[in-house]
Amino acid sequence: xxxxxxxxxxxxxxxxxxxxxxxxxxxxxxxxxxxxxxxxxxxxxxxxxxxxxxxxxxxxxxxxxxxxxxxxxxxxxxxxxxxxxxxxxxxxxxxxxxxxxxxxxxxxxxxxxxxxxxxxxxxxxxxxxxxxxxxxxxxxxxxxxxxxxxxxxxxxxxxxxxxxxxxxxxxxxxxxxxxxxxxxxxxxxxxxxxxxxxxxxxxxxxxxxxxxxxxxxxxxxxxxxxxxxxx
Ligand SMILES: *Cc1c(COP(=O)(O)O)cnc(C)c1O
Numbered sequence: 001x002x003x004x005x006x007x008x009x010x011x012x013x014x015x016x017x018x019x020x021x022x023x024x025x026x027x028x029x030x031x032x033x034x035x036x037x038x039x040x041x042x043x044x045x046x047x048x049x050x051x052x053x054x055x056x057x058x059x060x061x062x063x064x065x066x067x068x069x070x071x072x073x074x075x076x077x078x079x080x081x082x083x084x085x086x087x088x089x090x091x092x093x094x095x096x097x098x099x100x101x102x103x104x105x106x107x108x109x110x111x112x113x114x115x116x117x118x119x120x121x122x123x124x125x126x127x128x129x130x131x132x133x134x135x136x137x138x139x140x141x142x143x144x145x146x147x148x149x150x151x152x153x154x155x156x157x158x159x160x161x162x163x164x165x166x167x168x169x170x171x172x173x174x175x176x177x178x179x180x181x182x183x184x185x186x187x188x189x190x191x192x193x194x195x196x197x198x199x200x201x202x203x204x205x206x207x208x209x210x211x212x213x214x215x216x217x218x219x220x221x222x223x224x225x226x227x228x229x230x231x
Pocket of ligand 1: 034055076077203219
């Protein structure tokens with residue numbers, strides 16, 4: 001069943017790529033496994049998935065502990081500074097950095113563990129009050145503060161687009177994100193590349209890819225609906 005879901009998502013990814021003459025190998029699909037059990041992750045692993053996304057530190061650690069070490073773990077949720085130390089040397093990418101304070105904490109903990117941490121800056125493109133992320137007009141300033149931190153590599157941007165009925169409504173947000181990423185790339189700030197654009201979830205990943213996403217974060221469409229009550 002998970003295999004069928006995964007195949008369906010990959011088929012849609014291929015269609016979006018075809019539409020825009022993109023190479024499907026350039027797209028990374030992160031299977032967002034939050035709230036889902038180890039067995040389901042193993043099933044996807046056995047079908048070739050290596051990128052998984054979690055939004056809680058403890059849950060990520062529990063899964064990291066028991067699952068194969070060649071999995072790339074993505075921290076996609078809001079990260080509290082006091083929990084940074086547990087994950088800096090375990091995650092492939094932190095998608096949700098949106099303040100200098102958080103970046104400085106990552107720098108400090110990474111220095112202690114002598115590792116380099118890849119991060120994305122989360123942008124609140126739609127300026128939703130309920131969401132985390134830096135506003136687009138404050139992005140460059142934040143990047144110019146972060147770029148001197150030697151244990152951090154900024155790899156690009158991430159956004160969580162609004163929860164809309166019709167995914168077409170998010171197309172403009174995705175286009176704006178792509179433009180922002182191109183603008184920043186052109187400034188050639190040391191230590192900062194804009195090679196990753198992480199946007200698009202179950203509802204809108206096809207459109208996100210069409211507008212320039214190369215990392216998509218897909219939970220429900222692969223794992224089925226989440227039930228938060230049984231936790
Ligand atoms: C839960 C989550 C997703 C996946 O959402 P679905 O709609 O289930 O695909 C993607 N990104 C973030 C940041 C999330 O928290």
